[in-house]
Amino acid sequence: MVKQHSSGDPTPEDHPAESAGDAAEPTTAGSDRVPGSGPSGSAESPESPASPEDSETADRFAIRTYQPPTGGVQFAERRKLTPQERAERRERRRKRTRRQRILSWSMIGLGVLIIGSIAWVGWRTYQAYTHLTAAAEHVSDLQGELDDLAAIDRDATARTVAALREEASAARSAVDDPLYRAATVVPWVGDQLDAVREVGLVVDALSTEVMPSMVQITDTLDPSVLAPEDSTIDLAPIQAAAPLLQRADEVVNDSRQRMAAIDRSDLVGPVNEAVLELWGKLDQAAGITGTGARAARLLPPMLGADGPRTYLVAFQNLAEPRATGGIFGSYALVQADQGRVRILDQGAASRTLGTFDPPIATISPEQRALYSNLMTIYPQDVNFTPDFPTAASLFAQMYTARKGTAIDGVLAVDPVVLSYLMKGSEPIDVGGGVTLTADNVAQVLMSDVYAKFPDLRQQNDRDDYLAAATALAFNRVASGAANASAMVDGLAQGVRERRVMLWSADTTEQADIGATMLAGALSTDVEQPTIGVFLNDGTGAKLGYYLHQDVAVTEGKCADDGRRELLVDVTLRYDAPSSGLPEYVLGLQKAGTAYVLQTNVTAFAPVGGGVVRVLKDDGIATFTRSQDQSREAAWTTVQLAPGESTTVQFTVLGPVEGAGTASDVTPDLVLTPGVHTTSTSIDTYRTCRLPDAA
Structure with missing residues (x-):
């Protein structure tokens, strides 16, 4: 048995045989072990000394006894805690538990x-x-x-x-x-x-x-x-x-x-x-x-709350078309004072105001290309332009120049809106066996009156009759004898149809009016395109009473600059008799043949747009193109015999749209109001994407 020392390592005394080394071991004859033999038992020459490699091999495979190292951990005797330490430990555990409980409940x-x-x-x-x-x-x-x-x-x-x-x-x-x-x-x-x-x-x-x-x-x-x-x-x-x-x-x-x-x-x-x-x-x-x-x-x-106001009331005769409706035929000068309205003067624009030479005002070259200078010379031509503020201002200047009376504003109405206002009213006796009602007032004032006074030499009598009849109708409405609800409804309908328009000489008041349909001005809103179609008689005839109009707006192709073409089809139908009409109705300057209707048709493109082409019954038509009210416009002349119809197609360009996604747009359509209701059709069109946005 090997004796174990406290150091854990054996000493030479414990192993005397190992202390002498393998070289001191005696060799005897007949021994089974051959001196110098290796582990494999191979013989080795006694004369050959042992090589270092042999020593290392022998030492490597030498048998030794394994002694485990002394443990590094020693356990001391457990110390008992004092009562105070145990109490402190319990307190710590209690606080830790309480914190955990608070955190849990908080969560x-x-x-x-x-x-x-x-x-x-x-x-x-x-x-x-x-x-x-x-x-x-x-x-x-x-x-x-x-x-x-x-x-x-x-x-x-x-x-x-x-x-x-x-x-x-x-x-x-x-x-x-x-x-x-x-x-x-x-x-x-x-x-x-x-x-x-x-x-x-x-x-x-x-x-x-x-x-x-x-x-x-x-x-x-x-x-x-x-x-x-x-x-x-x-x-x-x-x-x-x-x-x-x-x-x-x-x-x-x-x-x-x-x-x-x-x-x-x-x-x-x-x-x-x-x-x-x-x-x-x-x-x-x-x-x-x-x-x-x-x-x-x-x-x-x-209405005169702050002092009397003086206005011209212009009665538009739709039988002779003008862009805003009809010529300013007869008129009445009215005064409004503390809500009371009374007529001060009345007459016929052509006879009472006459002509102005030199012209009453100067218009732009672009306007002259569309209307000539006639609108600044003749009172009945001031509304060749569809812009009512321009026409009303010219009319007021003409009256002041002739009569010396300052005008505070102009109100325009027509016989059709008078028929709206007279609904529910009693008939009005205008003399000569004629009574005005809501059903016949338009016919009497725009057709029957010419049969009553057919001779050209009766113009003064005819003008006086028209002035008296319209004054009686106006007074009936102003007196309150008409049905109040019907009057309010009729007035609203007249405004929607552009038959009632108002202009004020006061710029502040006009700015307020300009935001309403009463202004009679074309919209300048680029976001909402507006197309205008307007009629102007070309001979001084009263044949517009027999004119019917249909207008359709449809989508065309995309132009190269990204603007959408819009096709504006204006169909005119003329149903006048071929004989029997008074000479005055046929016009002062006949269109080649009696009873032939001659009308100048003008189309206004939206703001930022243009007019590129005009066709007449599928054939190319000649036209004049210019600008008015910051819009491009073009007009062409149409002549129709009784019973004929024609379609004029204007190709107008919409405004340039921004790059990006296309959108649907329904344009507004503004027309010349006529004797007969205009049939309209307006299609929604798809805006074009700009080439760089495709």
């Missing part, structure tokens, strides 16, 4: 709070949507109830307004919730919530500041209250309604701006549709409140 509480907040915001969003949907229905109901001012059910309207305000208030309460407002900062989701909130705030503003005012205004501005009585209009209701109308218009336009400021690029379908729907309703409301606010600003001063 649970936070999760519950987040889930609860999301659920609450979702609930408030649902509430807002529900109340806004109900409010929208009430708005539609209210619009229907206010359509006919003469048949308003005041109690029903009051209930609708109350319900609207309740729904709108509930919607605003939902979107004004603190959690809801906080959620509007969350990316993407916040965009949806913020858009809904804007819709809610706008609807609430409409329900509290616009709709109640509009209902109140309908009480104040009832047609029966506003109708003239003894040629006097009571201005007090209009002045009382003015502040309400102004405020309603401000709220509507502020709301439109709020809708326009919403970024709709990331809105989901239903939210985007809600924004667009409200925006559309606001545009409709702006048309109503804007017109009302302007009327409240204009009517009192223009």
